[in-house]
Amino acid sequence: MVRVEFLGPIQKEALEVEASTLRDVAAALQSDAEVKDWLENCAVAVNDTLVKSLDTALKSGDKVSLLPPVCGG
Amino acid sequence: MVRVEFLGPIQKEALEVEASTLRDVAAALQSDAEVKDWLENCAVAVNDTLVKSLDTALKSGDKVSLLPPVCGG
Amino acid sequence: MLELFDGPVPTEELLVRWYQEEAGSNYGAYIPFIGTIRDEDGISGLSFDIYEPILESWFDAWQEKATKAGAILKMAHSRGDVPLHTSSYVAAVFSPKRKVALKMINDFVEDFKASAPIWKYDLRDGKRLYAADRSTPISGSGILGE
């Protein structure tokens, strides 16, 4: 199981998801009405490192974070 | 007569020169060994306004200033 | 050095302290950037969420880049609510060279706006409203929506 966390304005509790790559996480989230609309604007980090490929491998205990559009300053 | 002043590092007292345009000032200074070498790097102001033409007209009492290369900051 | 504060950043103290910290470091140029909350669109202030682990790694990568150019960076940002006319963001570069410093403060602040994991909210009528229209997707966003 990997833990999926939603950052900033995404008002959603963390989920536990069965996944061996980010593709599995994407599939799980695309069927979740609460987060579906955020997906196309969110960056993704695995264990606090930003990643850019759905083929990123995951192992049990990994943390996947969704980062919606930012505006610091 | 116009008054010619030398600014910054040019160690020279002000001169009084008979001149109806800047061209007359240029002629007078080119024959002055003390300032000749500064002329090609100096900007020129008439009554504290920078000018770019030797044809600039002068009248008695005008102030001509020579500004050598600058380095503020 | 990255400093986070609950509420407004102490701008005056930071500007002076950072200057003093580097007074003997032989940097010729110091350029701070100070971001202050403007009174506009009827807001009473702004509020910020920060995801610190990624902010820190983003900042560390910039510090490494600065070090290679002979420069250093300092940054402070607010967490939570920040009232009008107070500051939420102070960043600074120190460099031996003027041109390096001028380019770096520009590039750092622009990348900060585009990449730092900080979320902004308008405070209006007692509500905290995500500033979606002024926010920017981080580079590489959208892979989960493919």
Added chain:
Amino acid sequence: MLELFDGPVPTEELLVRWYQEEAGSNYGAYIPFIGTIRDEDGISGLSFDIYEPILESWFDAWQEKATKAGAILKMAHSRGDVPLHTSSYVAAVFSPKRKVALKMINDFVEDFKASAPIWKYDLRDGKRLYAADRSTPISGSGILGE
């Protein structure tokens, strides 16, 4: 506002005072630039001559340009001797907009270096030596040598 000082500029006081002066002016970005005397080439400090009438008109023209962009400029500079590790130059822009401020501080400081009627001298072995190699002829120089 243009402020000249005999000796080092009071950097800490200026950074704080300028911030306070504009605290209620609703500018979103404040970017100071601070120039500090570096210990290099065995100098004990720098020294400056200023021709104030033309410095003032140069600064006024920039202030007018800033006003048209909704911004304002402040500047302070030293006259005479300035020791190592103290500052001789502080300039700042305030603007509602970040990008305007970042571009203006760059353009202002670069034009200052190229155009402001200020002459720099190295202080070395008790002598005051014109920094000819680091100086720039003002645009339009040379007409008297033609």
